[in-house]
Amino acid sequence: MSPIEIVLWVAVPYVSIIAFVAGHIWRYRYDKFGWTTRSSQTYENALLRWGSPMFHLGILMVLAGHVVGLFIPREWLYAIGITEEMYHWGATVMGSFAAVLTLAGLAILIYRRRTVGPVFLATTVMDKVMYVFLALTLGFGTLATFVHQVFGSGFHYRETISPWLRSIFGFQPQPELMANVPILFDLHVLSALALFALWPFTRLVHVFSAPVGYLFRPYVVYRSRDDVQGTRAPKRGWDPISTPDPQRLRRP
Amino acid sequence: MKVMAQISMVMNLDKCIGCHTCSVTCKQAWTNRTGVEYVWFNNVETRPGVGYPRTYEDQEKWRGGWKRTKRGNLKLKDGGRLWKLAHIFSNPKLPEIHDYYEPWTYDYDMLLNAPAGDQIPVAKPRSLLTGEDTKISWSANWDDNLGGSLETMQDDPILQKMSESVEAEFSKAFMFYLPRICEHCLNPSCVASCPSGAMYKRAEDGIVLVDQDQCRGWRMCVSGCPYKKVYFNHRTGKAEKCTMCYPRIEVGLPTVCAETCVGRLRYIGLVLYDADLVAEAASVEDEHALLAAQRSILLDPNDPAVIEQARKDGIQEDWIDAAQRSPIWKLIQQYEVALPLHPEYRTMPMVWYIPPLSPVVDVVSGSGADGEDARTLFAAIEKLRIPIGYLAEMFSAGDPDPVDLALRRMAAMRSYMRGVNLDGEGDERIARAVGMPGEDLQEMYRLLAIAKYEERYVIPSAHAEQAHDLEEMGCSLDFEDGPGMGGAGPFGSSSGQSVPVAVENFQSLEARQTADRPSSPGRVNLLNWDGNGTPRGLFPPKGKDVPQGDMGPVQSTGKRNKGKDV
Structure with a gap:
């Protein structure tokens, strides 16, 4: 176990996780107002109409695939009758489809962001950084899938990457599992870790605002004026003040 | 019966001269910021005309408001909850900025710094979206006074519905102005469309607001509102709308648009309504019956049963009294001259018009x-x-x-x-x-x-026991690019702590200015003395009746306290 491997497969993941969790907590407390999708649909709709749903639906499929591939031990899948071949075939076909959909959507969105004047002007530095790491992560992931899974002999990441990731979350890191992982998968993992560290400081925070509650609440929301002193707690030293008590001002 | 109070407005269109003072003062008060350059919480349209945004009344195109299902229930016209969530990545019915207009400024610098030449320098229009030179081709009032209406008037959704052609010639035209603000509906479809639950109707006064901290910019409210009176701030990525000037309403002042209305044609007051019957009234089958249905859920504030139930539902006495004196109630129910704008949208709008x-x-x-x-x-x-x-x-x-x-x-x-x-x-x-x-x-x-002013505006102020809620603390320098803020944060402009709504607390200011005691306890000096009383240490001692003990900061020596043992 070389020091560099320890850094890459133990230190970096934990730094990334801490930045991700603490960053979200900080951002939510500090910047609820900035917590938004920052949609640019009002500027331009013709490209967004295609690009945005393609990207988002694609990335949701990618997410679902990663949850199954990384967090569900293969023995569990064997137990319900999903063999290695079935899994490999399904993951490769559906994964490739999702990857193409996502990348095509992302390409449309980035093209739009660069060429449509108002959208480009509304792009922040953080947006650009985020796009770089998002594109790198998606690109390496797709490349790894195509090189090893589609055209190659197939790499069994469920023997290496998946248990390594689970070991990280179990606080018993096993960096040795990552020793013989192909470089494309390494790059995919590392760029993803960088993206996760950046996540809370980008517009990606809107992922955690997925409005699932909309399905269950009544249509019309009523709130009392008394409850609506903003949704954030007053900061220390800024407690609400009340008008001075007239009794205390009056002479006895 | 559940009695709720609603602040509502009536506009007497017979008196509107289309001067746009309401629009301008509203814009100065609320939307003179980046991101909302194109937004007019109050706008005045010339009718017949296409309106702002263009053809917003064509609900076959924009699909705002509610529709009645075959089973008699209400459903958002654009589709149910699942449909909304399925289209969250790209809202197909969202107006683009060009449906409003592309905001612009002028290259004023050219007027000052142009080199000497034969021609008078011209300030060219610049787009506020791209920063490029632009050609102004539409605005919020492009067809004002039927100007240019020969080209666009036939797009007026109402004329198309009537399948009538109207003489657009100036001499033969019939024309009137329609000032519009948010309707603060009893059954708001924007609130129902909001996936985040950030939009709400205030239980006390029925004002519909957007919680800026909770809004996530899903844009469904913009398309859900049939009046297109919720706007998308393209810089902050949040929805904004007419607030009925709630900081003013809460202290008993009329809205900015009403206060500045030259024609004195706006009326503001309370109505009491039965919240239990709203859905039923909004889902009446016959569209022609909607007006009567909406009138029927407005409760007579003089009816003893209503008063009793209102008290039970926590409505304060002065609010009941205000509802009884309400000009809105008179115009809607007693004289029946006020009518709602587009009752067929089934949102139960609460800004009514005298035709x-x-x-x-x-x-x-x-x-x-x-x-x-x-x-x-x-x-x-x-x-x-x-x-x-x-x-x-x-x-x-x-x-x-x-x-x-x-x-x-x-x-x-x-x-x-x-x-x-x-x-x-x-x-x-x-x-x-x-x-x-x-x-x-x-x-x-x-x-x-x-x-008369007092008869046009019968606005009960929010309650004194909640008065401290009205006071917002904030630094006046904390605006964008201001010295307190240092401009845009790392997440784009306007992120970070939001700037509080500055409230000129009219009542408390007046109370302080007319009080006979200093507004704050503690030592008073020349800088914080408000002219009331005779604070110790500010004036030389005056004779032997001045006590030397600790009698608090205030010493009144005026006639008021004559004879009292000081």
Whole structure:
């Protein structure tokens, strides 16, 4: 176990996780107002109409695939009758489809962001950084899938990457599992870790605002004026003040 | 029965001269910021015309508001909850900025710094979206006063619905102005469309607001509102809308648009309504019955049963009193001259309009007849099919009868009051012809024509026991690029802590200025002395009656305390 491997497969993941969790907590407390999708649909709709749903639906499929591939031990899948071949075939076909959909959507969105004047002007530095790491992560992931899974002999990441990731979350890191992982998968993992560290400081925070509650609440929301002193707690030293008590001002 | 209070507005279109003062003052107060350059919480449209944003009334295109399902339930016209969530990545019914207009400024610098030359320098228009030179081709009031309407007027959704062609020639046109703000509906479809639950109707006064901290910019409210009165701030990525100037309303002041209205045509007051019946009233099958259904859920504030239930539901005495004096109640229920804008959207709007009689009077006077004679006016109202039909499409879902009645009552008031002024008494036959006693016509005249400030605006202030809630602390330097903020944060402009709404707390300011004691306890010096009382240490001792003990910061020596043992 070389020091560099320890850094890459133990230190970096934990730094990334801490930045991700603490960053979200900080951002939510500090910047609820900035917590938004920052949609640019009002500027331009013709490209967004295609690009945005393609990207988002694609990335949701990618997410679902990663949850199954990384967090569900293969023995569990064997137990319900999903063999290695079935899994490999399904993951490769559906994964490739999702990857193409996502990348095509992302390409449309980035093209739009660069060429449509108002959208480009509304792009922040953080947006650009985020796009770089998002594109790198998606690109390496797709490349790894195509090189090893589609055209190659197939790499069994469920023997290496998946248990390594689970070991990280179990606080018993096993960096040795990552020793013989192909470089494309390494790059995919590392760029993803960088993206996760950046996540809370980008517009990606809107992922955690997925409005699932909309399905269950009544249509019309009523709130009392008394409850609506903003949704954030007053900061220390800024407690609400009340008008001075007239009794205390009056002479006895 | 669940009694709730609603702050609502009535606008008397008969008096609107289309001066746009309301729009301008509103814009100065609320939307003179980046990101909302194109936004007018209050705008004034010339009708017939396409409106702002263009053709917003065409709900077959924009699909705002509610629709009635076959089973008699209400459903968002654009689709249910799942449909909304499925289209969250790209809202197909969202107006683009060009449906409003591309905001611009002028290259003023050119006027100052152009090199000497033969031509006078020109300030070219620049787009505020791209920063590039632009050609101004539309605005919020492009067809103001029917200007250019020959080209666009046929796109007016209401004219298309009527399948009538209106003479757009200036001399033959009928025309009126329609000032619009948020309707603060009883059954708001924008609130129902918001996936985040950030939009809400305030339980106390029914004002519909957007929680800026909770809004996530899903944009469904913009497309959900059939009046297109929720706007998307393209810099902050959040929805914004008319707030009914709630910081002013809470301290008993009318909204900015109403306060500055030159024609004094806006009325603000409370109505009490039965919240349990809203959904039922909004889902009446016959569109023509919607107006009556909405009127039926407004509760009579003088009815003892209503008063008792209102108390039970936590409505304070002064609010009940305000509801009883409300000009809105009188105009909607007593005189029945006020009508809602597009009741067929089923949102139960609460900004109502008195339809304009002036196009009718203009035609009558223009033809040389007597524009104040009741019979002539009645006949003209009957004869002028196109204006009535048009008004009916706007204010009563196409049913001409309510518009007809409102216009007749306005006409009757006009000629009845001529009788009062010229003959010393009004002609009771005129009053009877519109089913109102003469006194009511006189009272209506007083409310509509004299329009005293206190009668136009009956606004109970929010409650004193909650007064501290009204005071917002904030640094006045904390605006964008201001010295307190240092400009845009790392997440784009306007992220970070939001700037609090600055409240000029009218009542507390007045109370402080007229109080006979200092506003704050503690040591008073020349800088924080507000002129009241005689704070210790500020004046030289005055004779032997000045105590040397610790009697607190205030020492009154005026006549007020004469004889008291100090």
